Amino acid sequence: MHSLNPDLVLFVGDLGIGDLRIVKAINNISIPSAVVLGNHDRGADLSGHQIKKQLSVLGDRNCSWRLREWENLLVSVVGARPCSAGGGYYLSPQMKAAFGHVTLEESVKRIVNAASVASSDLPLIILAHSGPTGLGSEASSICGRDWKSPSIDWGDKDLEISITEIQKLRKIDLVVFGHMHHALKRGKGIRQTFYIDKKKGTAYINAACVPRRGVDESGNELCHFSWVEFSNLKLIHASHRWYKKDASIAFKEILYDES
Numbered sequence: 001m002h003s004l005n006p007d008l009v010l011f012v013g014d015l016g017i018g019d020l021r022i023v024k025a026i027n028n029i030s031i032p033s034a035v036v037l038g039n040h041d042r043g044a045d046l047s048g049h050q051i052k053k054q055l056s057v058l059g060d061r062n063c064s065w066r067l068r069e070w071e072n073l074l075v076s077v078v079g080a081r082p083c084s085a086g087g088g089y090y091l092s093p094q095m096k097a098a099f100g101h102v103t104l105e106e107s108v109k110r111i112v113n114a115a116s117v118a119s120s121d122l123p124l125i126i127l128a129h130s131g132p133t134g135l136g137s138e139a140s141s142i143c144g145r146d147w148k149s150p151s152i153d154w155g156d157k158d159l160e161i162s163i164t165e166i167q168k169l170r171k172i173d174l175v176v177f178g179h180m181h182h183a184l185k186r187g188k189g190i191r192q193t194f195y196i197d198k199k200k201g202t203a204y205i206n207a208a209c210v211p212r213r214g215v216d217e218s219g220n221e222l223c224h225f226s227w228v229e230f231s232n233l234k235l236i237h238a239s240h241r242w243y244k245k246d247a248s249i250a251f252k253e254i255l256y257d258e259s
Helices: 020-027 049-061 093-099 104-116 157-167
Strands: 009-011 033-035 067-069 076-079 124-127 174-177 194-197 202-206 213-215 221-231 234-243 249-257
Touching: 020 033, 020 049, 033 049, 049 093, 076 104, 104 124, 104 157, 124 157, 174 221, 194 249, 202 234
Parallel strands: 009 033, 076 124, 124 174, 174 202
Antiparallel strands: 067 076, 194 202, 213 221, 221 234, 234 249
């Protein structure tokens, strides 16, 4: 990762099944980073202890319902609800044990409040595990349910409401999330992974390429990253990239480019 030389790394969750080794490795990254845990990260421990241990290790990198800003980076990041499994609004027993019974309204309030104190001079990124509702109900939609019929919108309702409320106050430049795998179930193709609301100026990118590691036809090991670039405080590029071990790009799918 360091050889790619990014200014910032965002983790959209599903790091492991409550695996502390992964969050410890993230905590050792010298690059500025922010993390929102995914539904798999909550583990099977109904006490919520696995979630709490991961958040403790992550420290300030934990972006759950929080604003993250860095002294030398011209961007603000606000985290959404952690450990989401999509499907509107649902708190698992592990979530309730770790965070208490957070209502949809309280979750919205936390996200909006975090965004309200972000620097108005910097681009704003919302970091989530599941994307918001409102982006389509087809199986191939960016947050569409593809594993069960009928296909429906499987995003997070609190995130959609939060985005709408924040957009009344300021621009959201980018919403980054994962959860909904790029490859659709039963070989039904690839889902939409990028969308831009030109009226609001908000871009949405689904980074959930699963598996993230693989090999090409020549046997070269590859690793996937979703990559975005800002210039003059404006989003100018978004792409999915597959890198070789020497950090060279094996393949690049351009999603958006104004560079």
